[in-house]
Amino acid sequence: MKNSIQSILILITVLISTTGADEVVYAQVGETVTLKGPGVTYQLEYMYWKFGNQNGPLLAWCNHLGGERITEDTKWKDKLAWSDNSLIIKDIQQENLGTFVREIIKSQTSNFFLITVLKLNVSVNPPSPLLPGENLSLACSVETPQNLEKPKIHWLTPWGENLEMRQETRRVTSKDNGQWTCVVTADQKEKQTKVSVTVLDLSPAPLRPQYTSKSMPLTIPCSIPPHISWEQIKAKGFQEVVWQFSPKSSLGLIHDSETQKLYVLSLERLRWNKTDQHRELKPVQDPQKRNLTLTRKQGRKEDRGDYMCIMKFKNGVTLSRTVHVEVLQIIPSPGTDLISGQPLNLTCSLSHPLPSDLHLQWSPPKQSSLPKSDHYQAHLTIPEVGTGDGGNWECSLWQGKTQLTSASITLKIEHKLSVWMLVIICSVAVIAILLLILVFILYRHRQRRVRHLRHRLCQCKNPKPKGFYRT
Numbered sequence: 001m002k003n004s005i006q007s008i009l010i011l012i013t014v015l016i017s018t019t020g021a022d023e024v025v026y027a028q029v030g031e032t033v034t035l036k037g038p039g040v041t042y043q044l045e046y047m048y049w050k051f052g053n054q055n056g057p058l059l060a061w062c063n064h065l066g067g068e069r070i071t072e073d074t075k076w077k078d079k080l081a082w083s084d085n086s087l088i089i090k091d092i093q094q095e096n097l098g099t100f101v102r103e104i105i106k107s108q109t110s111n112f113f114l115i116t117v118l119k120l121n122v123s124v125n126p127p128s129p130l131l132p133g134e135n136l137s138l139a140c141s142v143e144t145p146q147n148l149e150k151p152k153i154h155w156l157t158p159w160g161e162n163l164e165m166r167q168e169t170r171r172v173t174s175k176d177n178g179q180w181t182c183v184v185t186a187d188q189k190e191k192q193t194k195v196s197v198t199v200l201d202l203s204p205a206p207l208r209p210q211y212t213s214k215s216m217p218l219t220i221p222c223s224i225p226p227h228i229s230w231e232q233i234k235a236k237g238f239q240e241v242v243w244q245f246s247p248k249s250s251l252g253l254i255h256d257s258e259t260q261k262l263y264v265l266s267l268e269r270l271r272w273n274k275t276d277q278h279r280e281l282k283p284v285q286d287p288q289k290r291n292l293t294l295t296r297k298q299g300r301k302e303d304r305g306d307y308m309c310i311m312k313f314k315n316g317v318t319l320s321r322t323v324h325v326e327v328l329q330i331i332p333s334p335g336t337d338l339i340s341g342q343p344l345n346l347t348c349s350l351s352h353p354l355p356s357d358l359h360l361q362w363s364p365p366k367q368s369s370l371p372k373s374d375h376y377q378a379h380l381t382i383p384e385v386g387t388g389d390g391g392n393w394e395c396s397l398w399q400g401k402t403q404l405t406s407a408s409i410t411l412k413i414e415h416k417l418s419v420w421m422l423v424i425i426c427s428v429a430v431i432a433i434l435l436l437i438l439v440f441i442l443y444r445h446r447q448r449r450v451r452h453l454r455h456r457l458c459q460c461k462n463p464k465p466k467g468f469y470r471t
């Protein structure tokens, strides 16, 4: 008899503890859970939190005078804290899962509220980081007792797509990098749990080509994103990074056969080794800092083409980014040294037609006579250059209000009869006159000598007998 009463009592308590859940909370092991219950609308006198059922062990209490207490039980002691009439459970463990009963005593009447904390399992396999092409499986489940309604569970991708599934397996691409969310919905309440998935990749290449010119620097960006470390990359079987270049012909074609290796970064020392075709490009930083960008102070005509930053792994996976480089050029015809009055053509171009969203703008020297209306033309025809056109001509490339790059040349324009030429003409004239005078003087001198000589010769031909013939 005594036994059966005991067992009935046990049954009743079990029933209370399992059926009466006013609220269900889902939590992963290790999470922090806040137990609150409906708002306390009246001044409470005492609030008790018990574990299991109404008669279960007391975990914590507080009263309207500000007194509060937490159990000394080692299973709970360091995990519980009061916060504004709510009970906080830090780093919740398997043994802390179950039903929590809140009892509020007001005017000697008790009011109970039951919160059941159920275990939520979220798993990501294999752990991050992953290489593109590896299989990723994500699973989300809750352990629901039979008497409770099963919640709806689904996954959200990092880009917000609802997969309508509790389990997901896929071959990852770099797009899958980011926060995945498991959403548990029950009683019109949602519990979101985020897990992060890291897929190794290089930072995105710029969408636009990189523009440069002979008067501007050239920068070819490539980097490892900030959330990925060299250690993670090495752990995945890193082999090397290669920078290579494929020049673009004047027709705008890429010739893969002309592809050149510029730099190689190998695993052993994590230092750049330049090849003999490095084109005087320089890495901007120590590769340890994950910035693999190449640069040169000034662009060159031959820089036009595609630059590839390729990261290779031992299992054959390669990650790569391609940076297109375009060079803005000013071509003067017939040249930069001109005489006023000569015709001049100036062409500013990328050696292919300009994309429709870009425009050019000329900045001629201040004294130039170029009409304003011509400032936006790629091709300038100046029928007769004046000396005012001499100086620095700049042509800049714009996308909306952003200047992408600019090129410049210096024109030297001489007067038809410049001062310098006058000086030369005068000097020539003076020299000529001097020469004439010299010639004249020499001639006179010579004549005089000839006459003198003849005079002396005459004396010899007709010798006047001196005492020789005298006997």
Ligand SMILES: *[C@@H]1O[C@H](CO)[C@@H](O)[C@H](O)[C@H]1NC(C)=O
Residues within 6 Å of the ligand: 223, 284, 285, 291, 292, 293
């Ligand atoms: C790499 O270095 C260059 C030059 O110092 C800098 O402009 C660029 O922002 C850096 N890139 C990254 C991703 O840090």
Ligand SMILES: *[C@@H]1O[C@H](CO)[C@@H](O)[C@H](O)[C@H]1NC(C)=O
Residues within 6 Å of the ligand: 333, 334, 343, 344, 345, 381
């Ligand atoms: C300038 O261009 C025009 C055609 O646009 C051409 O007929 C002319 O010969 C060119 N002049 C020079 C000096 O190149």
